[in-house]
Amino acid sequence: MKISSAEFVMSNSNVAKCPNEPLPEYAFIGRSNVGKSSLINMLMDRKGLAKTSGRPGKTQLINHFKINNNWFLVDLPGYGYARVSKKDKKTFQKYITEYFQKRKQLVCGFVLVDIRHDPQPVDLEFMEWLGMNQVPFAIIFTKADKLKPAVIEKQANAYLKKLTDSVWEEAPPHFTTSSSNRMGREELLEYIEAINQD
Numbered sequence: 368m369k370i371s372s373a374e375f376v377m378s379n380s381n382v383a384k385c386p387n388e389p390l391p392e393y394a395f396i397g398r399s400n401v402g403k404s405s406l407i408n409m410l411m412d413r414k415g416l417a418k419t420s421g422r423p424g425k426t427q428l429i430n431h432f433k434i435n436n437n438w439f440l441v442d443l444p445g446y447g448y449a450r451v452s453k454k455d456k457k458t459f460q461k462y463i464t465e466y467f468q469k470r471k472q473l474v475c476g477f478v479l480v481d482i483r484h485d486p487q488p489v490d491l492e493f494m495e496w497l498g499m500n501q502v503p504f505a506i507i508f509t510k511a512d513k514l515k516p517a518v519i520e521k522q523a524n525a526y527l528k529k530l531t532d533s534v535w536e537e538a539p540p541h542f543t544t545s546s547s548n549r550m551g552r553e554e555l556l557e558y559i560e561a562i563n564q565d
């Protein structure tokens with residue numbers, strides 16, 4: 368998919384106030400510092416579109432970007448950041464939960480995980496919750512440039528095995544990416560395009 372336009376539309380913390388348009392939506396979420404903003408900027412080929420987090424946990428809003436005038440990319444706040452207060456965590460949980468449960472336009476959630484890390488309880492629990500709520504999702508492994516090619520596949524397979532050894536019958540769709548060398552960009556955009564054309 369060629370990205371001919373990518374425009375910021377709005378930020379808010381209220382699902383009811385998200386854009387009132389029937390366009391399909393793809394939401395990106397993951398732990399703070401996982402590389403979400405960098406990935407979004409790399410996918411869209413726009414340097415400053417998503418704000419890379421100098422201060423993790425700061426972008427606590429639902430951010431809508433309209434892409435090619437025919438779909439929305441939704442940048443959701445990073446989770447699992449220790450320095451966020453309990454109250455903020457609760458508020459955050461409430462609207463993220465609502466977003467996934469209520470947003471009819473949502474087609475797929477992309478859960479980002481750093482390929483270097485072993486499966487973390489907070490990510491596994493979140494994926495399990497998505498599954499229980501019948502939210503389709505895919506995994507995006509980030510920062511693959513930090514590993515040697517042979518290790519990339521090994522690490523990804525170990526992660527997926529952990530999922531299929533626990534609650535999942537099948538591994539979800541998954542992508543291996545790097546914002547530094549643009550690995551995975553075409554695959555991910557093609558995946559979105561294929562769903563949009565269905």
Ligand code: GDP
Nearest residue numbers: 399400401402403404405419420510545546547
């Ligand atoms: P966010 O908090 O999830 O939005 O993460 P950011 O996009 O702000 O990235 C967090 C840190 O990881 C920054 O220092 C980025 O430069 C770095 N980073 C993000 N993606 C990559 C990547 O693909 N490769 C490498 N080597 N570093 C990355």
